[in-house]
Amino acid sequence: MKINPADLNQVNVLKEAPLEDLNLLVEKSILRSVEEDSFYFFQGDPAKYAYILVTGRVKLVQSNPAGQQVNLRTIKQWEMFAALGAIRPDATYPVAAQALEPSSALAIESSLLREMMQTRPYLNFGLMQLMTGYIQEMQERYRELATEKVERRLALTILRLASQIGIKSQGQIELPLSQQDIAEASGSTIYTVSRTLSEWEKRGLIETGRGRIVMRNPHGLVEIAEGAESA
Amino acid sequence: MKINPADLNQVNVLKEAPLEDLNLLVEKSILRSVEEDSFYFFQGDPAKYAYILVTGRVKLVQSNPAGQQVNLRTIKQWEMFAALGAIRPDATYPVAAQALEPSSALAIESSLLREMMQTRPYLNFGLMQLMTGYIQEMQERYRELATEKVERRLALTILRLASQIGIKSQGQIELPLSQQDIAEASGSTIYTVSRTLSEWEKRGLIETGRGRIVMRNPHGLVEIAEGAESA
DNA sequence: CGTTGGGTTGATCCAACTCAAACGACGTGG
């Protein structure tokens, strides 16, 4: 498969990039395809590459020593991931990247990215925007985990995921995620997620299916996320 | 009070900065002093300034709608804070900055910082290092909150705080924080913190006093943080 | 059509939060 360099303008960090830079990136990088459930890299690997996702979906997960894991982020097409490793020459990935479905991504050598950053202000700004977004999101999620009860956290998680990777189809937003994924993204368990989603489905807020959630009434979720308790 | 520009080299982000830049920063910025418990800024304020802490200690806190708050970071002398606001021209502070003791900080206009970033690669790199550090720490803390029990989280929190703001005195490390601060930093309550610290004090791991914790046996804390449960 | 893996549901349990009360270190003013 070939990548059209011009497509890279859809990457947030590269919106301002001149075509010659995009050509350079495509030319100097390789396209890596991984099958479903396989990994682009593991937590602790040397951060040799940054990636731009070309097809499929990828999740970034972090595990504790006991193997329990949390979902830190889900990556969609034309998103850059693992860019942090490009900053420090000797860094290791603080997370693992696992394909949610058959995927392919452009693997850019961290050293190339570092070189380019020396002379391209747009790259610095783009990466900083990306990073500040991450920081703010993680701070919010941390606070939510520390202060909010699960139902509210679940609503917040689903709304956040919807804005990040939701797929619009006939006016409705669909999340192609299993309840396991939701549990790991919200800091809960599949049991509690299942019970809560069933309850919401009864109330007509959402519709659930194997590996997907359809939002029927986003406003109702917002109310749960920030409003008063349900009776 | 006067700031000696050369002192700014102690700021991580400005380690590589030439003296003329430091002079410029001091000259164009103002020194703000705030008394204990007062705020440099509140969550949601327009991010007009970035700060470098000159004296005292400051904590960054985030509150939820109900007013419960979490401690995201404690700032010590010569640390830069609120630098994220400098990235986007129209940003607001996502956290509040409250003085833990009488403090003073150099208030640098965000716009000045942005201008300087255009032509000073060291600044970009410094800020990116800072940001990647934040991201990784927040990701870790998020995972800890999601997967670890309080005792372990408390140990991790105290070890982390010790490395960030611990004060070495006669071979021991002291944390000048109240149990309220520890609770807000670890995502727990003062009651659980008090009980746990009392238990640790009985075991000789630490020593507690009003508003301070002395680490007697850091290795023991590390064991709790990553080891098996205590009998 | 059998197997697999996501989802559901009920029963149980416990870690940690909540609430209430008292304690004790510290600073202040008389």
Place this chain on the structure above:
DNA sequence: CCACGTCGTTTGAGTTGGATCAACCCAACG
């Protein structure tokens, strides 16, 4: 220097949200 009020800390008792465990259901797929 003592009395007092404040505020951080401690401790006990009671409660509970949500995790855990076990069993089952059912849709998808080879």
